[in-house]
Amino acid sequence: MNALRGFILKEAHHILRDRQTLTILLLLPLAQVLLFGFALRTDVQNVRVAVVDAAPDYATRELRGRFDGTTVFEVVTTVPTSAALPPLFERGAIDQALVFGPRFAERLANGDAAELLVVTDATDPNTGSAMQAYATGVVQEYERELSLGRATGTRILPQVRMRFNPTLESVNLFIPGLIALVLTLVSALMSAISLSREKERGTLEVLLVSPLRPWQIIVGKVLPYLVLGVINVVTVLLAAWLVFDVPFRGSTALLFAECLLFIVTSLALGVLVAAVTSSQRTAMVGSLIALLLPTTLLSGMIFPIASMPAWLQPVSNIVPGKWFILIARGIMLKGVGLEHLWRETLVLAAITTLVLVIAVRRFDIRLESS
Amino acid sequence: MNRPENVSGPAPPRELRLAQIQPAIEVRSLTRRFDDFTAVDAISFDVQAGEVFGFLGANGAGKTTAIRMLIGLLAPTSGEARVAGHDVRMEADRIRRRIGYMSQRFSLYEDLTARENIRLYAGIYGLSDAAIRERTETLLNRLRLDSHGDTLVRSLPLGWRQKLAFSVAMVHEPEIVFLDEPTGGVDPITRRQFWEMIYEAAQNGTTILVTTHYMDEAEYCDRVSIMVEGRIAALGTPAELKAEFGASTIEDVFVQLARPTAEIAAGMAAGSAGTPTSRTMPSG
Amino acid sequence: MTATDACATPLDRDDPAVLVAGLVKRFGGTVALDGVSFSVRPGELFGLLGPDGGGKTTLFRILTTLLLPDDGSARVLGLDTSTDLWAIRSRVGYMPGRFSLYPDLSVAENLDFFASVFGTSVEAEYDLIAPIYQQIEPFRDRRAGALSGGMKQKLALSCALVHRPDILFLDEPTTGVDAVSRREFWDLLAGLRAGGLTIAVSTPYMDEADRCDRVALIQKGRILAVDTPAGIVDRHPLPILRVATPDRYRSIQLLRSYPHAHSVYPFGESLHYTDARGDVDPAALASELRAYLDRQGVLQPEVEPIRAGIEDCFMALMDDPSLEPE
Numbered sequence: 001m002n003a004l005r006g007f008i009l010k011e012a013h014h015i016l017r018d019r020q021t022l023t024i025l026l027l028l029p030l031a032q033v034l035l036f037g038f039a040l041r042t043d044v045q046n047v048r049v050a051v052v053d054a055a056p057d058y059a060t061r062e063l064r065g066r067f068d069g070t071t072v073f074e075v076v077t078t079v080p081t082s083a084a085l086p087p088l089f090e091r092g093a094i095d096q097a098l099v100f101g102p103r104f105a106e107r108l109a110n111g112d113a114a115e116l117l118v119v120t121d122a123t124d125p126n127t128g129s130a131m132q133a134y135a136t137g138v139v140q141e142y143e144r145e146l147s148l149g150r151a152t153g154t155r156i157l158p159q160v161r162m163r164f165n166p167t168l169e170s171v172n173l174f175i176p177g178l179i180a181l182v183l184t185l186v187s188a189l190m191s192a193i194s195l196s197r198e199k200e201r202g203t204l205e206v207l208l209v210s211p212l213r214p215w216q217i218i219v220g221k222v223l224p225y226l227v228l229g230v231i232n233v234v235t236v237l238l239a240a241w242l243v244f245d246v247p248f249r250g251s252t253a254l255l256f257a258e259c260l261l262f263i264v265t266s267l268a269l270g271v272l273v274a275a276v277t278s279s280q281r282t283a284m285v286g287s288l289i290a291l292l293l294p295t296t297l298l299s300g301m302i303f304p305i306a307s308m309p310a311w312l313q314p315v316s317n318i319v320p321g322k323w324f325i326l327i328a329r330g331i332m333l334k335g336v337g338l339e340h341l342w343r344e345t346l347v348l349a350a351i352t353t354l355v356l357v358i359a360v361r362r363f364d365i366r367l368e369s370s
Numbered sequence: 371m372n373r374p375e376n377v378s379g380p381a382p383p384r385e386l387r388l389a390q391i392q393p394a395i396e397v398r399s400l401t402r403r404f405d406d407f408t409a410v411d412a413i414s415f416d417v418q419a420g421e422v423f424g425f426l427g428a429n430g431a432g433k434t435t436a437i438r439m440l441i442g443l444l445a446p447t448s449g450e451a452r453v454a455g456h457d458v459r460m461e462a463d464r465i466r467r468r469i470g471y472m473s474q475r476f477s478l479y480e481d482l483t484a485r486e487n488i489r490l491y492a493g494i495y496g497l498s499d500a501a502i503r504e505r506t507e508t509l510l511n512r513l514r515l516d517s518h519g520d521t522l523v524r525s526l527p528l529g530w531r532q533k534l535a536f537s538v539a540m541v542h543e544p545e546i547v548f549l550d551e552p553t554g555g556v557d558p559i560t561r562r563q564f565w566e567m568i569y570e571a572a573q574n575g576t577t578i579l580v581t582t583h584y585m586d587e588a589e590y591c592d593r594v595s596i597m598v599e600g601r602i603a604a605l606g607t608p609a610e611l612k613a614e615f616g617a618s619t620i621e622d623v624f625v626q627l628a629r630p631t632a633e634i635a636a637g638m639a640a641g642s643a644g645t646p647t648s649r650t651m652p653s654g
Numbered sequence: 655m656t657a658t659d660a661c662a663t664p665l666d667r668d669d670p671a672v673l674v675a676g677l678v679k680r681f682g683g684t685v686a687l688d689g690v691s692f693s694v695r696p697g698e699l700f701g702l703l704g705p706d707g708g709g710k711t712t713l714f715r716i717l718t719t720l721l722l723p724d725d726g727s728a729r730v731l732g733l734d735t736s737t738d739l740w741a742i743r744s745r746v747g748y749m750p751g752r753f754s755l756y757p758d759l760s761v762a763e764n765l766d767f768f769a770s771v772f773g774t775s776v777e778a779e780y781d782l783i784a785p786i787y788q789q790i791e792p793f794r795d796r797r798a799g800a801l802s803g804g805m806k807q808k809l810a811l812s813c814a815l816v817h818r819p820d821i822l823f824l825d826e827p828t829t830g831v832d833a834v835s836r837r838e839f840w841d842l843l844a845g846l847r848a849g850g851l852t853i854a855v856s857t858p859y860m861d862e863a864d865r866c867d868r869v870a871l872i873q874k875g876r877i878l879a880v881d882t883p884a885g886i887v888d889r890h891p892l893p894i895l896r897v898a899t900p901d902r903y904r905s906i907q908l909l910r911s912y913p914h915a916h917s918v919y920p921f922g923e924s925l926h927y928t929d930a931r932g933d934v935d936p937a938a939l940a941s942e943l944r945a946y947l948d949r950q951g952v953l954q955p956e957v958e959p960i961r962a963g964i965e966d967c968f969m970a971l972m973d974d975p976s977l978e979p980e
Contacts, residue, residue, distance in 0.1 A: 002770050002773050003770055003772070003773055005770065006766065006767050006769075006771060007767070007770070007771070009767070009770075010756065010759065010763065010767045013758070013763060014756070014758060014759070017758045017759075018758065201752075201754065202750050202753075202754040203754050203755065203756060205715075205754055206748060206749075206750060206754045206755075206768075206813075206814075207771070208719075208720055208743075209718045209719065209720060209743055209748040210743055210744075210771050211740060211743050211744040211772065211773070365739070366719065366720050366722065366739075367715060367720040367721055368721060368722060428832035428833075428834065429802060429803055429832060430802065527707060528705070528706050528707055529705075554829070554830075554858070555705060555706035555829070555858050556706065557705035557708075557873060558705075558919075558965050558968050558969050559919070559969050559972055560705075562919040562920050562921075562969075565920050566920060569902060569906075569920070572903070573903045573904075583832050583833070584833075586859075586861060586922070589921075589922025589923055590920060607923075608922065608923050609923060621833045621861075624833045624834070625833055625834050625837060628832070628833070629834060
C-alpha cells in the first residue's frame with residue numbers, strides 16, 4: 001500500500017506541476033458547457049411552415065395564427081391536401097408542415113383526440129429536432145390554455161417524426177453528452193497520455209524492474225485522474241444548472257454513481273490505448289480517433305441514433321458513451337431511477353469490466369512489444 | 371545559388387584563396403550576456419584555414435552560445451567575430467552559406483534515404499540538378515554506400531550515418547565545418563575512419579571546428595581550447611596543454627581546470643560508501 | 655579497492671552473480687545478441703565495453719527481466735530471468751541508458767517515490783545512499799530536469815540503490831556526462847564495490863575499462879573477450895608502435911603502404927601502427943619504420959614501441975575474427 005500511496009502522490013505532483021494542462025483540464029468542461037449552451041445550440045429561427053388544412057375551423061386558424069405570431073415560424077402557404085407537400089419540401093420552399101386531421105375543432109371540443117401531424121425537414125437532424133421541439137411546444141402551449149378551467153383535458157395528438165424534447169431547450173439534451181465528452185477527453189485521453197509518457201521517457205523501464213505489479217502501476221496512474229474526472233462532472237452540472245437552468249429531476253446520488261462508473265470506463269479505455277501505443281503522440285491520436293470521435297458522433301450526443309443508417313446503429317452499441325448518455329438523460333430529464341436504467345447500467349458495467357481486463361492483460365510486464 | 375560553379379568545380383573558389391590569407395575564424399572579446407548571466411565572457415581566438423580546432427568545455431560552459439554567435443544565430447552582446455571573412459553581426463546570411471554543420475543527433479532525416487538526404491541538402495545550398503546528381507553518386511561511392519543509397523538512414527549502422535552526415539555537411543564545399551560531438555558511441559575503427567575523413571577535408575583546406583565534451587576526441591585535433599564558465603581557460607595543441615598542466619591526457623587537463631567548480635564532490639573521494647544488507651544468494 | 659575487500663560480501667563466492675550462456679536475441683531480422691556467454695562474480699565491478707548497437711542495452715534488459723531471450727539462458731543471483739522475474743525485480747537495482755527519472759519532480763520527490771515503490775523509505779536506507787545522495791542533497795528541492803548531467807546520474811544512482819539491491823545494472827551511466835562528473839561517478843562505483851555490492855556497468859568508453867575488475871568486450875552482439883583489463887591487453891598479438899609526425903594525414907597513407915603494415919590508425923595526436931609480422935623485435939621495427947618515413951621525406955618522425963591499450967585490443971579483435979578467445 002505504501003508503494004501505491006507513493007505512486008498516487010507522485011502522480012498528483014505531475015498533475016499539479018503542469019499548471020497549463022491543469023488549467024485547461026479544469027476550464028475545459030466549463031468552456032464546453034458554455035460553447036454548446038450558447039453557440040452550438042441548435043435553436044432555430046425563420047422556419048417556413050406550410051399548413052395542410054382540408055377543412056379550416058376556429059382551432060386550426062387559431063393554431064396557424066399562433067405559429068405565425070412567433071418569431072420562429074412563418075406560415076408561407078396553406079394547401080388543401082398533403083399531396084402538395086413533397087414538391088415543396090424537395091424544392092426547399094418549406095422547412096416544416098402542419099397537417100391537421102379531420103374535424104379538428106370538433107374533436108377538441110368533444111374532448112376527443114385531435115390529430116395533428118408535424119412533418120419536419122430533417123436534412124440536418126439537429127435543426128430538425130429543434131424545429132420539431134418548437135412546433136410541439138407551440139401546440140402544447142395552446143393545448144394547455146384550452147384545458148384551463150375545463151374539467152376534461154383537451155388533447156391534441158401531435159404525431160412527430162423526431163425525438164421528443166419536453167423542455168424546448170436543446171442544451172438539456174446536450175448536457176449528458178457533454179459529460180461523456182469531457183470525461184472521454186480528460187479521463188481517457190489524459191490517462192492514456194500520462195501512461196504513455198512513462199513509456200516514452202523510459203521511466204516505465206525503471207518501474208517495470210521493480211516489484212510493482214501492473215495493476216499497481218495502472219491504479220496509481222489513473223486514480224488522480226478519477227478525482228479530476230469527478231471535479232469535471234461537478235463543474236459541468238453546476239454550470240448547466242446555474243447558467244442554463246437545466247433540470248435535475250432524478251436522484252443526484254444515482255447520477256454521481258453512474259458518472260463514477262463512466263469515469264472508470266474512460267480511464268480503462270485510456271489505459272488500453274496507452275497499452276497498445278508506444279508514444280505520447282500515437283496515444284493522443286489513438287484516443288482522439290478511437291475514443292473521442294465515436295463518443296461525439298456515434299453516442300447519440302449530437303446525432304440521434306435513430307437517424308443513423310441501419311447498419312451503423314448497432315455499432316453505436318459498443319460506444320460506452322451511448323449507454324451513459326441514455327442513463328444520464330433518463331436521470332436528469334425524465335427523473336427515472338435505476339428501476340428503468342438497470343439494463344443500460346449493466347451494459348456499461350460489462351463494457352467497463354471487459355476493457356479493464358483487456359487493458360491489464362495487454363499491459364506488458366516486459367518491454368517486448370516496444 | 372550565386373556560385374554554382376564554385377561548388378561543383380575542382381578549382382578552389384576565390385573566397386577560399388582569400389581565406390588562406392586571413393584566419394578562417396577570428397574572435398575578439400566576444401561576449402554574450404543573458405540578463406545578468408554572462409554565458410560567454412570576452413573570448414578571443416583564431417582558427418587558421420585547414421586547421422582542426424577542438425572547442426571543448428563541460429555542458430553549460432558556454433560552448434553552444436559561442437557557436438551560435440559564430441554561425442549568426444545569436445547576436446553578441448559585445449566583441450567581434452569574423453567567420454570566413456564575414457562579420458557575424460552584419461553578414462550572418464553570407465556566413466551560413468559558407469559553413470557546414472553536423473550534429474550527431476539532428477543532421478540527417480532518418481525517415482529519408484541516404485540519397486534523398488544528400489539531394490535535400492545539396493538542393494538547400496542551391497546546387498544545380500546536374501551537380502546534385504553527380505555529387506550524390508560520387509559521395510555514395512566514396513562512402514562505399516552505393517548499394518545502400520536507397521536505404522532509409524535509420525536502418526544504416528551508426529558509423530555510416532555519421533560518415534554520411536559529415537559528407538552531407540560538406541556537400542556544398544563549405545570553407546568551415548562545425549561538428550557537434552561527432553563521434554560519440556561508434557566503434558573504435560569507425561571512429562578512426564571518421565577522423566581520417568576529417569583530416570582529409572582539412573588537408574584540402576577546409577577548416578574544422580569540433581565542439582565536444584568528450585575529452586578523448588580533443589586529442590585528435592590540431593589545437594584545442596577549453597572553456598570553463600564562459601572563458602577560454604586553456605588554448606594550444608594537445609601536446610602543449612598536456613605539458614603545461616603536467617597531465618598525460620587532455621581529460622586530465624580538463625579535470626584540473628574544471629575541478630574547482632565541482633568542489634562538492636571533494637568529500638566523496640574518501641569512498642565511504644555504505645555496505646548493502648546481508649542478503650544471501652539462493653544456492654543453485 | 656583490493657581483491658580482499660570483496661571478501662566482505664556475504665554472497666557465496668562459488669555462485670556467479672550473473673551467469674549467461676548462449677544468449678540470443680533477435681528483433682525482426684536483426685540479431686542483437688548472437689550467442690553471448692559470460693559470468694559475473696559476486697562483489698565484482700564488471701564492465702561491458704562496446705560501441706552503440708553492440709547489444710549492451712539488450713543484454714542488460716534481458717538481465718533485468720525486461721526482455722525474454724530467444725535462445726540460451728540468463729541467471730541473475732541464481733534466479734532465471736525468464737521465470738523468476740518478480741524475485742529478481744525486488745533484488746536488482748537498474749539504471750537505464752536514458753535519464754529515467756521524473757523531470758518535473760524534485761530531487762527529494764524522485765528519491766522518495768522510488769523508495770516507496772520498493773516499500774522502503776529514504777530515511778531507512780540513508781546510510782547506503784548517503785555517500786552519493788549527500789552530493790546532491792543541497793539541491794533536494796530542485797526539479798530533476800534542471801540538474802546538470804552529472805547530478806542527474808548521481809540522483810539516478812541513488813534511486814537505483816534506495817532499496818539495497820544485491821546487484822546493480824548500470825546501462826551507460828557515463829554517456830553524455832562531462833569528464834569531471836565521469837570520474838566522480840566511477841569513484842562512487844568504486845566505493846559501492848568496496849562495500850561488497852556486485853555491479854555490472856556498460857560503457858562505450860574504452861578508457862573506463864581500467865576502473866573495472868573484469869571487462870567483456872562486445873561488438874555486433876558477440877563477446878570479443880572477457881578478462882581483466884590487464885589480461886585483455888596482454889593478449890594483443892602483434893607488435894605495436896606509436897608514430898608521431900607533423901603531417902598526420904600523409905603519414906597514415908605512407909604507413910599503410912608499408913609492406914608489413916597490418917593496421918594504421920590515428921590515435922589522438924599520434925598514430926598506432928601494428929606490424930603483420932608477429933615475431934619482429936619492436937625496437938628493431940621502430941628504427942626500420944623511422945628510416946622508412948625518413949626516406950619518404952617525413953620530418954622528424956617519432957617512433958616508439960608501446961604497450962597496447964584496451965582500444966588497440968578492441969580494434970585487433972574487431973579486425974580479425976580468428977583472434978576471438980575460446
